[in-house]
Amino acid sequence: MPHDQSDGGFLMSPLGVRLAERAPIALRLKTLRGARIGLLDNTKKNADRLLAAVGAILIRDHGVAELISRRKISSSPAAPDEMIDDLARCDAVINAYGDCGSCTSWCVHDGVTLEKRGVPTATVNSDAFVVLGQQEAVALGVPGLPIVTVPHPMGDVSAEEVERRAAAMAAQVVHVLTGDADTLETEYTDRFIDESDKFTRSEMMCAI
Amino acid sequence: MTTMTPDSAERFLTIPATLDFEEANEELYRLGVTDGLPVVPPTPDRVARMLDGLRRDPAESLGALGPAYGQATIEKIAVNAVMAGCRPEYLPVLAAAVEAMVEYEFNLYGINATTHPVTPMLVINGPAAERLRVNSGYNCMGQGWRANATIGRAIRLILVNIAGGTPGKGDRATHGTPAKFSFCLAENELASPWLPLHVRRGFAPDMSTVTVHGSESPHEINNHTSEDGEGILRTFADTISTIGHNNSYLGRGEVAICIGPEHAQTIARDGPGIQDIQDYLFRNAGNRRSELLAIARDNFDAMAPFDRSEEDPFVPLVEKPEDYLLFVAGGVGKHSMAMPSFGLTRSVTKAIDLG
Numbered sequence: 001m002p003h004d005q006s007d008g009g010f011l012m013s014p015l016g017v018r019l020a021e022r023a024p025i026a027l028r029l030k031t032l033r034g035a036r037i038g039l040l041d042n043t044k045k046n047a048d049r050l051l052a053a054v055g056a057i058l059i060r061d062h063g064v065a066e067l068i069s070r071r072k073i074s075s076s077p078a079a080p081d082e083m084i085d086d087l088a089r090c091d092a093v094i095n096a097y098g099d100c101g102s103c104t105s106w107c108v109h110d111g112v113t114l115e116k117r118g119v120p121t122a123t124v125n126s127d128a129f130v131v132l133g134q135q136e137a138v139a140l141g142v143p144g145l146p147i148v149t150v151p152h153p154m155g156d157v158s159a160e161e162v163e164r165r166a167a168a169m170a171a172q173v174v175h176v177l178t179g180d181a182d183t184l185e186t187e188y189t190d191r192f193i194d195e196s197d198k199f200t201r202s203e204m205m206c207a208i
Numbered sequence: 209m210t211t212m213t214p215d216s217a218e219r220f221l222t223i224p225a226t227l228d229f230e231e232a233n234e235e236l237y238r239l240g241v242t243d244g245l246p247v248v249p250p251t252p253d254r255v256a257r258m259l260d261g262l263r264r265d266p267a268e269s270l271g272a273l274g275p276a277y278g279q280a281t282i283e284k285i286a287v288n289a290v291m292a293g294c295r296p297e298y299l300p301v302l303a304a305a306v307e308a309m310v311e312y313e314f315n316l317y318g319i320n321a322t323t324h325p326v327t328p329m330l331v332i333n334g335p336a337a338e339r340l341r342v343n344s345g346y347n348c349m350g351q352g353w354r355a356n357a358t359i360g361r362a363i364r365l366i367l368v369n370i371a372g373g374t375p376g377k378g379d380r381a382t383h384g385t386p387a388k389f390s391f392c393l394a395e396n397e398l399a400s401p402w403l404p405l406h407v408r409r410g411f412a413p414d415m416s417t418v419t420v421h422g423s424e425s426p427h428e429i430n431n432h433t434s435e436d437g438e439g440i441l442r443t444f445a446d447t448i449s450t451i452g453h454n455n456s457y458l459g460r461g462e463v464a465i466c467i468g469p470e471h472a473q474t475i476a477r478d479g480p481g482i483q484d485i486q487d488y489l490f491r492n493a494g495n496r497r498s499e500l501l502a503i504a505r506d507n508f509d510a511m512a513p514f515d516r517s518e519e520d521p522f523v524p525l526v527e528k529p530e531d532y533l534l535f536v537a538g539g540v541g542k543h544s545m546a547m548p549s550f551g552l553t554r555s556v557t558k559a560i561d562l563g
Contacts, residue, residue, distance in 0.1 A: 009224060009225055009226070010220040010221055010222065010223060010224060010225055010252075011220070011221045011223045011224075011225055011232065011236070011249055011250050011251060012219060012220055012221070012250045012251070012252055012255045012283075012287045012290075013218060013219055013220055013221045013284075013287065014241050014250060014284065014287040014288045014291060014365060014369040014370070015218075015241065015278065015284075015369050015370070016273065016276060016277075016278015016279060016280070016284060016369060016370035016371065016372065017212060017214045017218045017278060017279050017281075017284075018272070018276065018277050018278055018279065019210070019272070019277075019279065043507060043510060073510050074458060074460070074510050074552055075552075076315060076318040076322075076552040077312070077315050077317070077318060077552065100322065100323045100380070101318075101321035101322035101323045101324075101379070101380030101381070102315075102317075102318030102319070102321055102322035102323075102324070102550075102552065104321065104380075105274065105275055105317050105318055105321045105322075106317065106318060109317070129380070132275075132321065132377070132378070132380055135275070135276075135372075135377065135378065136274075136275050136321075139274070139275060139276050139277045139372070140277065197377065199275070199276035199278075199372040199374075199377070199378055
């Protein structure tokens, strides 16, 4: 940088500095056949229908053995520890969904928690909020969090439309829950955001 | 305790301190670190003077602020305080407010990123109010007082710059609210017939505190006519029972009411205390199940407990009477103010260390 802290010749920065942490995503499953899949419903309108519909497709077309449903009391804040513990006993989790600011925040937070616990997770955001979701994944230290998208908005669409969107989303879910984690992480890092979207301008990067 | 040792690129911008006011402000605005109004350029000298207001290590972090999870060090808080136009003696209030906002139950991560028009309302109690000249009387939620205006403004700048709450990025508020520029006042303890908020929360009367509440913009409650407290309270309950705010949507959270001193005297004249008011509001503010169903609102499992055996039960706005956050402020006049909240947030009170 063209200055040092002793010369007093520059304005001071009001920007926050983040502790540098970075965690990989969980290892993925070899196959969904015979798997127990957790469904984390954050109570947003139609999240229950979307998860049920995707779960049914995974059973029908991909040999999933069992679905374990858990519903948060509300979309914000985080899923309670006992719920995370229950879901961590599943082979993989589908986590739906973020379609607003606070629910995206905590949906991504739950996804990051599960990935750090070693549970491959398909975290779902609406396409209007996936940029925020990925910014938050970066801020939470899991920049490669695989985020599956659904069209925005989800709250005012019919049950039939939710079924259609679930069918369209199922392939993405299968893709992010299986295969090679490193490849997936590379694929999802910066997938939805560019430099101008990031919270961390250069002044905010922590050198620690 | 987390202590940050940021390097110079993290402590300084690349904007020369020698630029004149207008040029510096152009650069700061371009960087996106202001609230849109001109700011006081944060030169090292000004930040050093600000830090004199609080005897704490500038590198000490009070916690990480979401959604960007930037560390709120005392120095970073001071830089934002300079920009907002604060006096150094306000810095302890900002530190206490940040300590309150990082408590999990306040849910800053949700509040800063949400589409809802929420902002932290700061209510100051105890000797700090008078010492720092925080307005608790006429126009205490409006313009005209340096402490109210700049403390609230500094909180917003902290949420933008440390926490990443840039509009349309980390802050996804659909509309926001004018209260996001600044929302800070003191309780008018002298005009209150009841114990002050901080004493009811377990602090000594001679301690100073700040309470943060994840608040909507204030909404007027006018009652110029009732001769008894029942009429005033009925007006409170009716005003906050509208179906469109987040407490109604979620059936939980806290609702704050700033009771005007004249309303407070009318209510207290008949004997009711704070708990009586809370009980009244719990019983009388809410909506019928049928009214909620009429707008397809059916998340009853998550809502406050209510009697499901009734044909069309009354669903309260909040989970329990104590969820009504009551305090007294304002000048002469027959008005109070209602502040529904973000809902998924609890107010937090912290002591202010005036040194």
